Amino acid sequence: MDDQLSLFDEIPDKNEHAGSPQESNRKFCTELEEELTTIGFAECTDNQPQIQKYIKRAAYQDMYGGTRHSTFLIHHKTKGLLRIEAHRQVQSGSVDQKFPFFYESLSNAPEETVVIVFDGKGYKKEAYNWLLTQTKNHTNKTFKVFSSKEDFLSYLIG
Template sequence: MNQESLFEDLPEVDTGKYEASMLSNQKFCDQVEQSLVALGFCEAQGVPSQNEFLKNVPYTDMYGGIRKAAFLVQHQTLGAVRIEAHKQEQSGSVDQKFPFFLESLRLAPEQNLVILLGGKGYKQKAFDWIKTAASNIQDKQIKVFSDLDEFINFFVSK
């Protein structure tokens, strides 16, 4: 038996699901951006001033790698707010990534941090865990939202 025959029966990798997930997440980030614009924010050309935002802003994650947050917003009362936005419609591994999201975001330089989750592809127990864990962090203000409307209501109320 040669080695090639060992690989003949392997199933094809379904890249379509990954691509669909990435597209869904991009659409979610587009919705977040549209919501920010509707609230009077605009995209900055450099360092954001009040009521401006940047997209795909890098920071160092918990492993020392470079990660990009969806947005960095300069809010009129909160100051700089870094936003991680993730959407997953179908169950998968997103909730297994919650500890990574939380710990990495905690290491970002801003004091005000947001994890915004869209879709229903995560387990409720995982969501409850990340919300509780975020509220127990003393050195940063980390808010966790389960949908865009909840996030917008928070942002408007501040």
């Protein structure tokens, strides 16, 4: 019987969100990038991407006046330039404390439309509702907030 149990120990754990929160977030951004290329976007290194292209880690000024790098800057064929902040939070943690930072910093971004994409449910519902209310009431910019990668991709395709 002990010999049989060792077989189970050899089966790798396939937890897709294993690792530190930073590793999990990097994986989410990589997954999102793979999906972008699948639906027809291509990476470029220009300061401003051409139509159907994107750049990674596009710099802009955050709420403190420092340099922040968004996950992507996408040039969509009909939606124009979209600055994207993507974040995965599988377990409860401090991501909801970052919502005001995301909101205020993206308010400073030069693009008219800014997007926040989340993955996982590790944030407080009240914090998410706060973010939705703030972004809905913002008058100088169009905010799009997605609770999943799939909803975001549907927005891009639709």
